[in-house]
Amino acid sequence: MSATAWAWLVLLFPLLGSIAIALGYRALPAKAAGIIGTLSIGLAFACGVAATISLLGDEPHSRHHASSLWDYASVAGLDIKLGIFVDPLSLFMVLVVTGVSTLIHLYSYGYMQSDEGYHRFFSYLNFFVFSMLLLVLAGNFVLLIVGWAFVGFASYALISFWYRRETATKAGMKAFVINVVGDIGLVLAAFLIFREVGAFDYGTVFERAPEVFTTNEWTITAICLLLLVGAFAKSAQLPLHTWLPDAMEGPTPVSSLIHAATMVTAGVYLIARTHVLFELAPTAADVAAFTGLATLLVAGTMALVMTDLKRAIAYSTMSQIGYMIMGVSIGAYSAGMFHLMTHAFFKALLFMAAGSIIAAMANDQNIDRMSGFGKAMRFTSITFVCGALALAAFPSTSGFFSKDEILAFAEARGGMYVIFTVLGYVGALLTAVYAFRLVFRVLPGRPCAEAQELIDTGHVAHEAPKNPATGEPEDTDVGFPGAEHHIAEQNWPMRAAMGVLAVLALVGGLVQVPDVDHVITNFLHPVFEASIFEHIHPSPRAEWIGLGIGGAISLLGIGIAYYFYVARAELPRRLEARLRPLHTLFVNKWYFDELIDFLVVRPALATGRFADRVFERFVVDGLVTGTAETVRGAGGVVRAVQSGFVRSYALLLFAGFAGLALYFLLAS
Amino acid sequence: MEEVLFFGSAIGALGGAVGVIALRNPFYSVLALIVHLFSLAALFLLLTSAFVAAAQVVVYAGAVMVLYVFVVAYVGGGGESAWEPIPGQRFLAPLLGIALFVELSVAVLSSSLLALGTDGPDVEAGFGDPAAIGTLMLEKFLLPFEASSLLLLLAAVGAIVLAHRRREANA
Amino acid sequence: MSIEWYIVLSALLFSTGAVGILIRRSPLVILLCLELMLNAGNLALVAFSRMVGNEEGQVFAVIVMVVAACEVVVGLGLIVAIFRRRLPLNVDDLRELRG
Numbered sequence: 001m002s003a004t005a006w007a008w009l010v011l012l013f014p015l016l017g018s019i020a021i022a023l024g025y026r027a028l029p030a031k032a033a034g035i036i037g038t039l040s041i042g043l044a045f046a047c048g049v050a051a052t053i054s055l056l057g058d059e060p061h062s063r064h065h066a067s068s069l070w071d072y073a074s075v076a077g078l079d080i081k082l083g084i085f086v087d088p089l090s091l092f093m094v095l096v097v098t099g100v101s102t103l104i105h106l107y108s109y110g111y112m113q114s115d116e117g118y119h120r121f122f123s124y125l126n127f128f129v130f131s132m133l134l135l136v137l138a139g140n141f142v143l144l145i146v147g148w149a150f151v152g153f154a155s156y157a158l159i160s161f162w163y164r165r166e167t168a169t170k171a172g173m174k175a176f177v178i179n180v181v182g183d184i185g186l187v188l189a190a191f192l193i194f195r196e197v198g199a200f201d202y203g204t205v206f207e208r209a210p211e212v213f214t215t216n217e218w219t220i221t222a223i224c225l226l227l228l229v230g231a232f233a234k235s236a237q238l239p240l241h242t243w244l245p246d247a248m249e250g251p252t253p254v255s256s257l258i259h260a261a262t263m264v265t266a267g268v269y270l271i272a273r274t275h276v277l278f279e280l281a282p283t284a285a286d287v288a289a290f291t292g293l294a295t296l297l298v299a300g301t302m303a304l305v306m307t308d309l310k311r312a313i314a315y316s317t318m319s320q321i322g323y324m325i326m327g328v329s330i331g332a333y334s335a336g337m338f339h340l341m342t343h344a345f346f347k348a349l350l351f352m353a354a355g356s357i358i359a360a361m362a363n364d365q366n367i368d369r370m371s372g373f374g375k376a377m378r379f380t381s382i383t384f385v386c387g388a389l390a391l392a393a394f395p396s397t398s399g400f401f402s403k404d405e406i407l408a409f410a411e412a413r414g415g416m417y418v419i420f421t422v423l424g425y426v427g428a429l430l431t432a433v434y435a436f437r438l439v440f441r442v443l444p445g446r447p448c449a450e451a452q453e454l455i456d457t458g459h460v461a462h463e464a465p466k467n468p469a470t471g472e473p474e475d476t477d478v479g480f481p482g483a484e485h486h487i488a489e490q491n492w493p494m495r496a497a498m499g500v501l502a503v504l505a506l507v508g509g510l511v512q513v514p515d516v517d518h519v520i521t522n523f524l525h526p527v528f529e530a531s532i533f534e535h536i537h538p539s540p541r542a543e544w545i546g547l548g549i550g551g552a553i554s555l556l557g558i559g560i561a562y563y564f565y566v567a568r569a570e571l572p573r574r575l576e577a578r579l580r581p582l583h584t585l586f587v588n589k590w591y592f593d594e595l596i597d598f599l600v601v602r603p604a605l606a607t608g609r610f611a612d613r614v615f616e617r618f619v620v621d622g623l624v625t626g627t628a629e630t631v632r633g634a635g636g637v638v639r640a641v642q643s644g645f646v647r648s649y650a651l652l653l654f655a656g657f658a659g660l661a662l663y664f665l666l667a668s
Numbered sequence: 669m670e671e672v673l674f675f676g677s678a679i680g681a682l683g684g685a686v687g688v689i690a691l692r693n694p695f696y697s698v699l700a701l702i703v704h705l706f707s708l709a710a711l712f713l714l715l716t717s718a719f720v721a722a723a724q725v726v727v728y729a730g731a732v733m734v735l736y737v738f739v740v741a742y743v744g745g746g747g748e749s750a751w752e753p754i755p756g757q758r759f760l761a762p763l764l765g766i767a768l769f770v771e772l773s774v775a776v777l778s779s780s781l782l783a784l785g786t787d788g789p790d791v792e793a794g795f796g797d798p799a800a801i802g803t804l805m806l807e808k809f810l811l812p813f814e815a816s817s818l819l820l821l822l823a824a825v826g827a828i829v830l831a832h833r834r835r836e837a838n839a
Numbered sequence: 840m841s842i843e844w845y846i847v848l849s850a851l852l853f854s855t856g857a858v859g860i861l862i863r864r865s866p867l868v869i870l871l872c873l874e875l876m877l878n879a880g881n882l883a884l885v886a887f888s889r890m891v892g893n894e895e896g897q898v899f900a901v902i903v904m905v906v907a908a909c910e911v912v913v914g915l916g917l918i919v920a921i922f923r924r925r926l927p928l929n930v931d932d933l934r935e936l937r938g
Contacts, residue, residue: 648757657768671840682851685859685875714840715886715888728904731908739915746865765857768857787841800894809895
């Protein structure tokens with residue numbers, strides 16, 4: 001079968017799975033839903049592998065195929081097909097997405113076991129994977145936008161999965177609204193592209209773009225900036241990032257899948273896919289790179305002071321995506337995608353481990369209350385440490401190779417871009433510190449009460465479920481991890497998934513060791529061979545030096561974390577007291593939420609209120625009731641004639657007669 | 669001579685008319701109308717309509733007015749109160765009357781019917797005689813004649829029905 | 840006197856009767872004013888009959904008199920009936936058809 005046929009199957013299986021689970025919700029027992037869900041993604045992964053094998057059989061230069069099912073619209077110059085585009089980049093994303101998703105589905109099979117909304121969860125999750133695959137396989141901008149919007153919806157549905165929780169629904173709405181802002185940017189960009197180039201499908205657009213646009217012309221810059229709006233909203237970069245920490249209201253598998261491995265990487269994929277356009281608009285590309293850098297650093301500082309375990313990992317995601325965005329914006333395409341892949345591995349793993357720990361804590365996510373889980377939960381702690389090592393770019397882990405490849409490329413590009421390398425290493429230091437801050441706060445030390453209970457009785461502590469943020473009791477009728485919490489040690493699907501990811505996090509980087517093998521670069525080469533940055537290669541010496549510096553920084557960061565959180569445990573508090581203003585700034589997330597509230601939310605609410613009080617009441621109501629009142633008034637006037645007095649009727653009669661006679665006299 | 673008679677009768681007619689609408693006591697109004705009717709009869713005579721003049725005096729002033737006198741005597745001659753409930757009626761009514769008169773006069777006086785300016789054609793001696801009227805009624809206008817007699821019958825029946833005293837609904 | 844004079848007089852009498860109907864409130868007097876208007880019409884008819892030269896107008900006038908008589912009979916009967924029922928003889932009291 002051809003690569004495109006396999007690709008269509010890749011799309012089909014998750015969709016079928018979602019529909020089957022949704023329709024069979026009453027008939028299927030819970031386990032069956034989980035099996036169908038996981039199996040459909042697993043099949044999609046298998047088809048993805050088959051498609052890759054098929055594609056690799058082609059000549060490198062012809063490794064791109066478009067295939068369409070039918071014409072969407074073929075009128076007035078528009079030619080939109082329901083078509084997919086299969087090339088190494090899209091298949092790379094397919095493999096990462098389906099691979100990690102299969103493992104996360106397996107994890108959820110165990111983790112969500114006692115949840116009332118089990119079927120709904122798997123249906124939504126499958127739908128999400130389908131939308132994400134649609135996004136990456138789309139062959140034209142219209143289908144891309146469709147996939148983009150579906151992904152936004154799936155994210156909303158999954159964030160507010162426990163819909164009786166007010167914080168969850170608010171977070172879902174926040175995510176959706178910010179995503180819509182991104183959608184607007186994307187749609188406007190698509191319009192502009194159509195206006196300038198006259199087509200929507202990738203092949204035509206990327207072929208004709210260099211002819212239609214001159215470098216740094218305002219149209220192409222506008223297009224790229226609008227694309228960036230979309231990318232930043234989806235990938236939670238400054239300033240459209242405020243939804244990501246709140247999105248942790250969703251169940252942990254959701255955080256791990258959507259907000260670590262797949263959805264938030266859509267922005268990176270977008271920039272990589274449209275790299276032709278970005279190369280024609282270097283200004284926009286620089287904007288993207290600097291935004292990525294800024295996000296990287298700001299999110300790192302925020303992760304440093306977060307006391308909520310999942311939120312800290314979420315800020316870490318933001319920071320790492322900053323690396324990826326930076327990478328693909330300055331031209332390090334394969335490096336950026338490599339980091340995307342390794343990040344998917346270790347971030348998903350980190351979330352899974354965090355989920356296990358939080359379950360043991362009876363859903364309390366506050367790390368101030370956690371300690372001593374190293375003893376209580378062996379397997380979870382080991383996988384957690386594996387993920388943290390990869391995140392901190394410990395030498396020889398996957399994160400080590402991927403992060404440094406981006407920074408080496410920036411240095412090789414030279415000029416202004418060396419700033420990225422320098423500040424990138426600063427960010428790497430921050431990353432290592434906050435990653436191991438989490439490790440050293442949660443794992444070693446005297447076991448806290450819940451951990452102690454686990455050690456002594458093997459029982460997972462649970463109390464009546466309460467919303468960790470507000471403390472209100474949960475509504476377990478509609479889905480909340482019931483009264484039962486599931487930890488990895490007692491659940492084989494969770495262990496299987498975490499185990500696989502831990503191995504990948506540790507060894508996944510070996511596919512791209514400098515000077516040894518370049519699996520990913522070679523695989524993606526046909527896509528980017530026309531790029532103007534293809535010729536930039538850091539020399540092997542520079543690469544090894546970079547790796548050395550990176551490794552040193554990582555060890556330094558781990559050492560600092562050890563010093564602060566294990567050796568001298570009272571130091572953080574004293575530091576916090578000394579640097580109180582800085583600490584407050586970081587804890588309040590650099591006041592972005594407040595800023596957006598002031599700039600956007602308040603004016604919008606005020607406009608709404610104005611519309612309701614003034615416009616609605618006076619203009620609209622005025623028009624409607626005013627018309628009614630006028631008619632009634634006129635009726636009232638006419639009614640006054642019907643006085644009931646016969647003589648006044650007679651008067652009117654004579655008056656009419658006199659008038660008529662006058663008319664005829666004058667007319668004759 | 670003819671002018672004197674005309675103006676005299678005209679003044680009588682007008683006087684009677686004004687008396688009808690202006691006098692408070694209904695009995696006096698009835699008397700004013702009788703004067704008016706007699707003046708009109710004189711005017712009819714001036715127009716060589718002898719039969720109509722006679723009918724006017726005998727039927728109208730004689731029978732109809734007697735009826736009125738009976739009813740006024742029965743009902744009583746109470747005056748009306750001075751206050752007018754309909755606003756503007758007292759002001760508008762004379763205005764309309766004047767307007768009506770002016771329009772009608774203008775219509776007549778500026779009419780292209782030139783014969784209006786004459787005294788009428790010369791007529792033979794029996795013009796307006798009962799014989800002439802009778803002939804017309806029984807030949808040309810037989811149907812209206814019979815219909816009007818039917819109308820009289822209806823009026824008589826109606827009057828009886830109206831005057832019928834309600835019997836109490838016992839037994 | 841030319842026929843115009845009679846017609847103008849008839850118009851004047853007609854308007855007087857009209858004003859009377861609008862002004863007076865006693866049904867009796869209103870009927871009297873109605874008689875005025877009818878008679879004014881009669882005058883006009885007879886004058887035109889003289890102008891044309893045949894008696895058809897006069898026949899019409901006689902029949903108008905018949906109609907007037909009938910109408911007076913019924914009208915007075917109504918007035919007597921109202922009086923007998925001890926209702927006030929005032930046209931303004933019939934106000935039920937007000938809007």
